[in-house]
């Protein structure tokens with residue numbers, strides 16, 4: 140049984156990514172900027188990895204800048220904007236967007252009752268405020284709600300406003316081939332079986348500037364520091380390995396997820412599932428439990444071998460209150476009952492069933508005031 144249901148926080152390294160990392164570290168550890176033959180080979184491999192990533196996400200390789208992950212990518216983007224820039228961001232962005240946006244002239248786009256940003260609302264806000272940039276994530280990290288990023292990208296294109304999507308949760312879960320239609324894209328390797336501390340930012344064009352991390356001329360002068368080629372190779376390999384399987388995984392996993400929700404409803408009639416009527420990531424269930432604080436659920440499930448989360452990362456780096464459930468107007472008391480389940484590519488029906496059974500056991504323990512019940 141695999142009780143790990145926190146894949147939106149991070150994922151285990153895929154075996155193929157591990158192999159790719161080891162091979163790259165053993166064969167091409169030279170500095171890609173050096174001038175001898177071995178360094179040239181490392182540089183060629185790095186550029187080949189950039190091309191391969193470009194093919195997967197539908198963007199020219201020249202647009203891709205490798206970074207240390209999604210947090211750096213989001214920060215780099217804001218750092219490249221003028222101090223007084225007006226930016227339109229959704230109310231459900233990750234803290235690495237919300238915190239990085241501080242100090243700018245930020246306008247928030249509200250979500251509808253399904254936790255989704257509507258393209259018409261984006262169009263209206265653009266007309267009213269003429270922002271320098273619009274940011275709407277591709278898939279939400281808490282609820283899994285898919286945002287209409289393709290439609291919003293089209294609205295922004297019509298209006299002549301650059302559009303950024305944080306695709307950290309989309310990549311490796313759904314087809315990414317059209318992402319290149321967005322002007323800016325953020326990605327993170329550890330969300331899809333790649334190594335931690337590696338990601339990318341896609342820029343509008345080959346000549347777009349970025350000066351967040353300054354120093355040497357790496358990444359065409361857009362991000363200084365010796366490139367982490369082994370991690371980049373592992374990241375691209377992870378995405379290549381998973382991409383052809385995504386259609387089949389989505390069908391199988393969303394069925395298991397829906398059976399889990401049905402099982403939970405039969406035990407907890409008043410269970411609330413956030414964004415239940417909107418298209419969601421196949422792996423994610425954000426729920427407001429009918430009773431008991433989320434930390435009580437989390438610790439007791441953890442004792443039984445299940446890893447879940449209470450919602451999202453907050454700015455302290457620990458888990459905080461759900462940004463999404465807050466944006467939907469929940470009370471402080473409801474926020475304490477939010478739990479998030481996020482399965483993986485290979486979670487089985489038995490894993491999901493065991494999780495539902497563990498919820499039932501914990502419920503009885505909490506209600507009976509039994510061992511450990513507080």
Ligand code: PMP
Pocket residue numbers: 147148207208209210211233235276279280305307308326327328338452
């Ligand atoms: N954006 C989103 C939507 C995320 O889910 C995460 C990870 N929780 C991040 C950004 C930050 O990613 P990283 O860990 O690569 O900095």
